[in-house]
Amino acid sequence: MSQEITVSKEDYLKAIIEAESEGHTVIAALLAQWLEVSAPAVTKAVKRLREDGYIEAGREGALKLTTKGREAAHRTALRHHLVERMLSEMFGMEWHQIHTEAERLEHAISPAFEAKLIEKLGEAGDCPHGNKVLPETPAQIKRRGLVALSEATENTDYVVASLYERDSGLLEFLHELGIGPKVAVRVQRRNYDNTMQIKTPNGSVTLGQSAAIRVWVRPNPASRETDEPRRRKKT
Structure with a gap:
């Protein structure tokens, strides 16, 4: 991955479902603001995500997740949710601190560890902030x-x-x-x-x-x- 793309594909895909839940039409400029990265970095990331089949660009540059992209975004959201619950329920971390920590850790969760967290915590519970796995409108x-x-x-x-x-x-x-x-x-x-x-x-x-x-x-x-x-x- 180019060094100019400072945020992973998973972050971009999760950002799209988050922005959609807040009623935004997702365009490259919004992603740059949302993820606090430069416009050139977003342009390169979007190009690669399109080439890899994760997103499609519609009229006036509106970005939409493909089925493949939405599945990947959902997996990242689930790992984030599980990490938040782990930090709170298993380690007693304060609710106002865990989101930022989960943002760092969600990409490091292997499928095997994810399965263990699901076995321990389940998928249905709310996170410590009272939210579901996927962002809600x-x-x-x-x-x-x-x-x-x-x-x-x-x-x-x-x-x-x-x-x-x-x-x-x-x-x-x-x-x-x-x-x-x-x-x-x-x-x-x-x-x-x-x-x-x-x-x-x-x-x-x-x-x-x-x-x-x-x-x-x-x-x-x-x-x-x-x-x-x-x-x-x-x-």
């Missing part, structure tokens, strides 16, 4: 019964169920605020400046819309169980 996430924190109802109790994991800075920021997987939260109010006041176990914090749209929550069943005896007592 917002519509797919909503079909799981989740709602973006930015759209959550005020004065209703929720539990954090899924986090956007591609942005390591966001994960660190949320961790510092005390907002993480399985954490109970409540939207106390929406502020005039488009921020939100969120109640967490560590106290009240302010969260902007750009972060809130990347946090997915579900109604907290524990709060309903707590409220039920209160309602009975009143009656």
